[in-house]
Amino acid sequence: xxxxxxxxxxxxxxxxxxxxxxxxxxxxxxxxxxxxxxxxxxxxxxxxxxxxxxxxxxxxxxxxxxxxxxxxxxxxxxxxxxxxxxxxxxxxxxxxxxxxxxxxxxxxxxxxxxxxxxxxxxxxxxxxxxxxxxxxxxxxxxxxxxxxxxxxxxxxxxxxxxxxxxxxxxxxxxxxxxxxxxxxxxxxxxxxxxxxxxxxxxxxxxxxxxxxxxxxxxxxxxxxxxxxxxxxxxxxxxxxxxxxxxxxxxxxxxxxxxxxxxxxxxxxxxxxxxxxxxxxxxxxxxxxxxxxxxxxxxxxxxxxxxxxxxxxxxxxxxxxxxxxxxxxxxxxxxxx
Amino acid sequence: xxxxxxxxxxxxxxxxxxxxxxxxxxxxxxxxxxxxxxxxxxxxxxxxxxxxxxxxxxxxxxxxxxxxxxxxxxxxxxxxxxxxxxxxxxxxxxxxxxxxxxxxxxxxxxxxxxxxxxxxxxxxxxxxxxxxxxxxxxxxxxxxxxxxxxxxxxxxxxxxxxxxxxxxxxxxxxxxxxxxxxxxxxxxxxxxxxxxxxxxxxxxxxxxxxxxxxxxxxxxxxxxxxxxxxxxxxxxxxxxxxxxxxxxxxxxxxxxxxxxxxxxxxxxxxxxxxxxxxxxxxxxxxxxx
Numbered sequence: 001x002x003x004x005x006x007x008x009x010x011x012x013x014x015x016x017x018x019x020x021x022x023x024x025x026x027x028x029x030x031x032x033x034x035x036x037x038x039x040x041x042x043x044x045x046x047x048x049x050x051x052x053x054x055x056x057x058x059x060x061x062x063x064x065x066x067x068x069x070x071x072x073x074x075x076x077x078x079x080x081x082x083x084x085x086x087x088x089x090x091x092x093x094x095x096x097x098x099x100x101x102x103x104x105x106x107x108x109x110x111x112x113x114x115x116x117x118x119x120x121x122x123x124x125x126x127x128x129x130x131x132x133x134x135x136x137x138x139x140x141x142x143x144x145x146x147x148x149x150x151x152x153x154x155x156x157x158x159x160x161x162x163x164x165x166x167x168x169x170x171x172x173x174x175x176x177x178x179x180x181x182x183x184x185x186x187x188x189x190x191x192x193x194x195x196x197x198x199x200x201x202x203x204x205x206x207x208x209x210x211x212x213x214x215x216x217x218x219x220x221x222x223x224x225x226x227x228x229x230x231x232x233x234x235x236x237x238x239x240x241x242x243x244x245x246x247x248x249x250x251x252x253x254x255x256x257x258x259x260x261x262x263x264x265x266x267x268x269x270x271x272x273x274x275x276x277x278x279x280x281x282x283x284x285x286x287x288x289x290x291x292x293x294x295x296x297x298x299x300x301x302x303x304x305x306x307x308x309x310x311x312x313x314x315x316x317x318x319x320x321x322x323x324x325x326x327x328x329x330x331x332x333x334x335x336x
Numbered sequence: 337x338x339x340x341x342x343x344x345x346x347x348x349x350x351x352x353x354x355x356x357x358x359x360x361x362x363x364x365x366x367x368x369x370x371x372x373x374x375x376x377x378x379x380x381x382x383x384x385x386x387x388x389x390x391x392x393x394x395x396x397x398x399x400x401x402x403x404x405x406x407x408x409x410x411x412x413x414x415x416x417x418x419x420x421x422x423x424x425x426x427x428x429x430x431x432x433x434x435x436x437x438x439x440x441x442x443x444x445x446x447x448x449x450x451x452x453x454x455x456x457x458x459x460x461x462x463x464x465x466x467x468x469x470x471x472x473x474x475x476x477x478x479x480x481x482x483x484x485x486x487x488x489x490x491x492x493x494x495x496x497x498x499x500x501x502x503x504x505x506x507x508x509x510x511x512x513x514x515x516x517x518x519x520x521x522x523x524x525x526x527x528x529x530x531x532x533x534x535x536x537x538x539x540x541x542x543x544x545x546x547x548x549x550x551x552x553x554x555x556x557x558x559x560x561x562x563x564x565x566x567x568x569x570x571x572x573x574x575x576x577x578x579x580x581x582x583x584x585x586x587x588x589x590x591x592x593x594x595x596x597x598x599x600x601x602x603x604x605x606x607x608x609x610x611x612x613x614x615x616x617x618x619x620x621x622x623x624x625x
Binding site for chain 1: 388389390393415418419421422423425426427429430431434435436437438439440449452453484486497
């Protein structure tokens with residue numbers, strides 16, 4: 001029962017959060033200079049033309065009135081119409097969401113594998129040169145932002161040794177008739193290995209660029225946490241039972257050391273999703289982030305609102321999932 | 337006397353050079369209980385850690401041999417040494433609150449090593465665990481096996497750790513101040529339990545403690561440690577009637593008695609401490625020559 005109540009409370013707070021985000025975004029993009037109407041009209045348009053268009057999009061009303069109109073639309077699932085493409089915002093945004101979700105999840109997976117491996121290696125060979133190497137590697141990886149890693153990767157795998165695609169999400173020549181836009185997940189389910197290979201070839205560099213800084217954070221946090229756990233009595237006791245160092249690290253220490261790392265990884269994952277905006281632009285990857293930049297350049301206010309709300313929704317979902325995982329992995333909380 | 341554990345001239349020091357154990361030798365005969373007493377910092381826990389191979393990384397064995405059941409542990413490669421120790425010796429740790437893995441159920445913490453390392457069938461290991469939990473007087477072992485450590489009291493957890501120590505029928509148990517972290521009423525029960533288990537399973541027991549009262553009740557022989565040096569090794573009866581070393585005698589006198597509750601505490605006299613310190617320094621001089 002309590003679990004159900006907790007989830008209900010979380011959903012309510014999520015709704016309040018999203019409302020707050022909506023208010024802020026709505027006001028800010030209308031207060032800052034730059035007029036969407038001016039972007040639509042050719043030079044030399046008359047004042048009457050401008051007034052007519054403003055009335056058509058509702059920009060002649062007060063911000064409060066505009067917000068109420070928008071909100072009543074949202075309640076019915078209508079997020080407005082994009083100014084630049086004249087298509088419903090909800091449809092546009094949802095068609096791009098799978099691309100960004102796939103990229104983020106692949107990046108997170110790479111980051112966890114890479115960071116976890118580094119942390120385990122650093123712990124296994126602690127107080128040796130190998131641990132110093134792990135520290136230096138993760139320190140360097142962390143001090144370079146993701147978009148610079150993107151450029152480095154383009155240089156390596158796009159120019160010097162061109163094995164991966166440097167732009168786009170999928171080769172246009174490829175014949176796919178999928179029922180969703182989750183190309184990667186669907187191609188895996190359908191066992192379309194040609195499509196998987198093509199998607200991975202496109203996704204590898206942007207995902208890796210996003211993953212490297214997060215991998216470094218995971219490596220540092222998890223290694224620290226593991227090293228502290230290695231001093232605890234139950235680890236020593238496991239050694240006296242005859243277990244080797246590898247078993248002691250992965251079976252005794254790791255399940256406990258993961259817990260403090262998990263929460264921070266959740267927070268960092270939301271930063272990673274934010275990072276997709278620039279990375280998708282860099283690799284011309286057709287996801288939400290790329291669309292967001294176009295929307296801002298075109299002053300496409302309804303589209304900006306829709307994208308920001310969706311991002312905010314993703315962040316709260318990630319936090320919810322992390323909290324649930326934490327309870328699931330920690331026996332002390334599971335029965336409470 | 338046939339020793340099951342024999343420590344010969346063990347020298348242990350910080351990697352920086354400071355000596356922790358000074359030519360420590362001791363014998364624990366099969367089935368016998370040997371007490372290891374000394375003040376905090378005398379290095380008594382380090383002897384147990386050296387035997388079990390769990391010394392902190394800052395420490396290193398500079399010389400000496402540890403023989404367990406006729407095998408020189410130092411001569412074995414690391415993996416084999418761990419297995420030998422795991423099969424022949426076990427630890428009852430000091431603090432039951434931190435010695436169980438908080439993310440695992442009790443059952444696997446007792447049975448896994450029997451399956452993983454000694455190659456038992458899982459069902460045999462589980463039956464064995466239930467039997468052991470019965471032996472340490474835990475009611476409803478089947479339920480306890482499914483519990484997590486945080487659901488059990490400190491006394492219960494120490495009982496579980498005792499049961500777990502006897503799981504692989506080791507012939508040597510090292511108890512490292514097993515009652516220090518428990519409150520006084522539970523201490524007595526746990527001591528009685530350890531003695532009971534030791535007799536039932538006929539294991540040798542190395543009992544590390546700073547409590548002479550505990551030693552007098554449980555041990556057959558004892559070593560007194562001061563600043564990492566064994567200053568007296570004796571059979572129990574002789575030690576309590578005629579201690580040889582002045583420090584031992586002073587230590588005995590300093591033990592509070594319950595029969596005279598109004599008597600004030602007796603400290604070890606400074607002159608005795610000074611003389612013992614001198615003895616330790618002379619030992620260091622001889623060793624460095």
